[in-house]
Amino acid sequence: MLKTIDTVPLDIHGKLAIEPGTLFTYRIHNYDDALLKKLTLFSKEGFGDTGTDVWWLVPAIRHGRAYVITDEKRTTIAALALLISDFERPTTVYLAEFATHKDYRGGGLGAHFLSTIATDLSKAGIGKLSLTVEPGNLAARRLYEDKLGFIQVKTVKDCFGAGEDRLVLELPLKKIDK
Numbered sequence: 001m002l003k004t005i006d007t008v009p010l011d012i013h014g015k016l017a018i019e020p021g022t023l024f025t026y027r028i029h030n031y032d033d034a035l036l037k038k039l040t041l042f043s044k045e046g047f048g049d050t051g052t053d054v055w056w057l058v059p060a061i062r063h064g065r066a067y068v069i070t071d072e073k074r075t076t077i078a079a080l081a082l083l084i085s086d087f088e089r090p091t092t093v094y095l096a097e098f099a100t101h102k103d104y105r106g107g108g109l110g111a112h113f114l115s116t117i118a119t120d121l122s123k124a125g126i127g128k129l130s131l132t133v134e135p136g137n138l139a140a141r142r143l144y145e146d147k148l149g150f151i152q153v154k155t156v157k158d159c160f161g162a163g164e165d166r167l168v169l170e171l172p173l174k175k176i177d178k
């Protein structure tokens with residue numbers, strides 16, 4: 001159901017409720033009601049009304065890519081990422097949702113998670129990772145631009161509706177042999 005990609009190293013710090021060494025990054029290949037419920041709740045906690053519901057989550061799992069950081073018993077969802085591929089640019093993947101649990105923020109979990117995902121995408125032959133970010137989301141921008149090396153491509157005015165401007169950021173991915 002969930003394929004382990006790696007273990008969260010012990011040097012990831014923060015107010016973690018669960019020790020980093022017991023958290024794993026998984027790619028979600030399959031799901032049941034309990035997992036869908038946990039993931040949609042996690043998304044709503046992070047993004048409020050704009051969080052993901054099952055009608056978007058399931059297509060992302062089945063036709064895009066979905067990654068999660070959780071413990072073996074799936075007690076706590078520590079991070080979630082949803083990705084879709086880009087019809088216009090077949091070797092580019094768009095990060096549609098990315099969040100870490102509020103208790104886990106600021107300790108390096110986001111950077112670890114996104115690097116792990118980027119490596120997994122590189123192994124799948126993906127050439128570029130793209131995303132949009134609110135200009136005032138300083139924690140996200142620190143992570144994407146300063147820590148991961150994403151480059152600003154343009155600003156899309158009213159991207160998600162009136163007043164919801166977004167920066168478009170891209171990260172070229174290194175070629176990695178499987």
Ligand SMILES: CC(C)(COP(=O)(O)OP(=O)(O)OC[C@H]1O[C@@H](n2cnc3c(N)ncnc32)[C@H](O)[C@@H]1OP(=O)(O)O)[C@@H](O)C(=O)NCCC(=O)NCCS
Binds near residue numbers: 105132137138143
């Ligand atoms: C953005 C997010 C994913 C970052 O995850 P994280 O686990 O905190 O990531 P990291 O700890 O690896 O990196 C965050 C960095 O931002 C810094 N930071 C936090 N708040 C900040 C602020 N207000 N201004 C500047 N930097 C800030 C942290 O100190 C850390 O940098 P450091 O490692 O140099 O100290 C997380 O904050 C989150 O889930 N936010 C809510 C959902 C969201 O906004 N998602 C992004 C949508 S595009």
